[in-house]
Each structure stands twice: as structure tokens, then as C-alpha cells.
Amino acid sequence: QSAPTQPASVSGSPGQSITISCTGTNSDIGNYNSVSWYQQHPGKAPKVIIYGVYYRPSGVSDRFSGSKSGNTASLTISGLQADDEADYYCTSYTVVNTYVFGSGTRVTVL
Amino acid sequence: QVQLVQSGAEVKRPGASVKVSCKTSGFNFNNYHFHWVRQAPGQGLEWVGLINPTNGETSYAQRFHGRVTLTRDTSTTTVDMELSGLTSDDTALYYCVREPSGTFYLGFWGQGTLVTVSS
Numbered sequence: 001q002s003a004p005t006q007p008a009s010v011s012g013s014p015g016q017s018i019t020i021s022c023t024g025t026n027s028d029i030g031n032y033n034s035v036s037w038y039q040q041h042p043g044k045a046p047k048v049i050i051y052g053v054y055y056r057p058s059g060v061s062d063r064f065s066g067s068k069s070g071n072t073a074s075l076t077i078s079g080l081q082a083d084d085e086a087d088y089y090c091t092s093y094t095v096v097n098t099y100v101f102g103s104g105t106r107v108t109v110l
Numbered sequence: 111q112v113q114l115v116q117s118g119a120e121v122k123r124p125g126a127s128v129k130v131s132c133k134t135s136g137f138n139f140n141n142y143h144f145h146w147v148r149q150a151p152g153q154g155l156e157w158v159g160l161i162n163p164t165n166g167e168t169s170y171a172q173r174f175h176g177r178v179t180l181t182r183d184t185s186t187t188t189v190d191m192e193l194s195g196l197t198s199d200d201t202a203l204y205y206c207v208r209e210p211s212g213t214f215y216l217g218f219w220g221q222g223t224l225v226t227v228s229s
Binding site: 099 | 214215222
């Protein structure tokens with residue numbers, strides 16, 4: 001099972017919106033509404049910010065939103081803030097009852 | 111409160127095995143699945159496997175098949191991960207993670223256990 005592909009890095013200025021893509025296959029992202037997104041600051045454990053493609057856990061800012069089209073899921077961060085600078089990972093359930101993480105994206109706030 | 115407390119750091123020789131424990135508390139153990147996720151130094155997240163504590167059913171990432179075993183003890187609400195045939199590529203921080211059963215939502219992460227493989 002190959003890792004879904006994410007851009008290695010995305011950057012934006014404070015207040016801007018950015019979108020991170022996560023491209024998998026019809027054996028994972030394309031087959032289930034199971035995509036979750038995780039934010040990881042340096043030296044910290046990952047934190048879920050989106051699950052089930054679209055849903056935000058309680059306490060997560062509504063500046064984070066998720067979507068999916070075919071085999072590609074996307075995470076959009078609007079009103080970019082300094083604290084959004086982190087690594088972001090997508091994950092999906094797969095047809096062989098496993099999970100797979102995306103390759104990860106480093107977000108830089110300029 | 112919800113807790114996933116993992117065992118301490120380990121240093122192992124190549125070829126050895128390691129067992130990492132995750133002691134849970136503060137919630138109904140049987141209402142969740144437990145995953146193991148690892149992160150090598152400076153690298154991304156990698157899913158290792160999961161266990162359903164209700165029936166002990168497991169699923170493992172293909173690349174770990176035959177080397178990893180996940181177990182659970184319902185009396186102590188603990189889940190364990192044992193990884194054998196260690197190589198330097200297994201040097202990583204290993205996380206125990208809780209998922210409300212069937213939600214695909216890795217919502218609560220343990221503090222991580224560093225496993226170092228070195229001769």
C-alpha cells in the first residue's frame with residue numbers, strides 16, 4: 001500500500017488561505033469517507049484536526065476545513081496564522097483493512 | 111481523565127525484539143480500537159497496526175507482517191506492541207493511539223516511546 005502523495009511544502013502569508021492536497025487511490029481515499037488530517041508541531045504528538053473528510057473535532061478552529069473529490073482529499077486553512085506553521089498529514093482507511101498516512105506537508109507562514 | 115501511558119525508552123541491538131506497553135485509563139477500553147503509529151527521526155508518520163480489544167482482532171501494515179504482534183489485556187486495560195528482527199530502520203518514536211471504534215478518527219495519542227536500535 002503506497003503512501004498518499006502530499007506536497008512537501010506549502011507556504012502563505014498571515015491571513016491568506018492555503019490548500020494541501022492528499023492524492024491516493026481508489027483502494028483508499030477514493031473508496032471511503034475516512035480521511036483524517038493531523039497537525040504536528042515540532043516535538044509534539046500529532047493532533048487530529050479533521051476526520052471523516054469534513055468533520056472538525058470539538059475545539060478545532062473553523063479555519064480548518066476538509067473536502068474530497070475522487071482519489072484526492074484536501075485540507076484548507078483559511079486566515080493563516082503563525083501557529084499554523086507545522087507538519088500536516090492525511091490518513092485513510094484502505095480496502096485491506098489497514099490505514100495509510102500521507103507523505104506529509106510542511107506549512108510555513110511567511 | 112483519559113490517559114494512554116506508554117512504557118519508557120528502549121535501546122536494542124540489531125536482531126533483537128522490543129515490547130512497548132500502553133496502559134489505558136479513564137474510559138471504556140472496549141469502545142475503542144488501538145493503533146500503533148511510528149515516526150523515525152525527521153521523518154513522517156507511519157501506521158504500524160491496530161487491535162480491537164473486544165475480540166483481539168488485529169490488522170498490520172504489510173511491511174511489518176511477520177515482525178509485529180499486537181496484544182491486549184482486558185483485565186489491566188493495556189495494549190502491547192512487540193516488534194522483532196529489529197534493524198536500524200526501526201529506530202523511531204512509537205505512539206499508541208485511541209480510535210473510537212469504526213470512526214477512522216485517531217483522536218487521542220500517547221506520549222510516545224523512543225526505540226533506538228544500535229550496535
